[in-house]
Amino acid sequence: DAGVTQSPTHLIKTRGQQVTLRCSPKSGHDTVSWYQQALGQGPQFIFQYYEEEERQRGNFPDRFSGHQYPNYSSELNVNALLLGDSALYLCASSSATEVRETQYFGPGTRLLVL
């Protein structure tokens, strides 16, 4: 049973560019949450997708957007990249019907903005 997978593992971009990160949830999970983990900090909730819609958003600007496909996989898009967007981006999956279920994290995508 494959766990949560993310691609790519590493990415280097320059300021002003756009980036797309991808996530496939754990088998049986229908909900995907995205987190940003800056160096030396804990993960910060960006937003969550369920039934192809954004359910809730953390304190992140509209430059951060996402998408969920019918197979529950998800993308995180960041436009007009800033140096401060450099971080590890984590995807976590969970089941909306299992309210006491744990979320499972992927290995992350490390984004460096130069």
Added chain:
Amino acid sequence: AQSVTQLDSQVPVFEEAPVELRCNYSSSVSVYLFWYVQYPNQGLQLLLKYLSGSTLVKGINGFEAEFNKSQTSFHLRKPSVHISDTAEYFCAVSEVWGLVGKSTFGDGTTLTVKP
């Protein structure tokens, strides 16, 4: 809104010694509590979680944590650490009646186990 404070940013300890990583939280609503471990260049792995019931929770790799509601704490302990326990540890909370899968994390504690 919730907040999580991990009281020690770094904890050095010798191999086979006991260790405690401290976590306090603040919330106006009931929460679930979690500890995660993150090894270098990897994602987060769940160590243990408190949902309800017994306040002493046992997890993987010999770790345990105790939920103290009056002190709003959820400290992580291990009686004897190994070199392989060297990693970053994160405490997190989620609202009981909130969005499933949305957690608030502390800034982490770096555990370094020395031979």
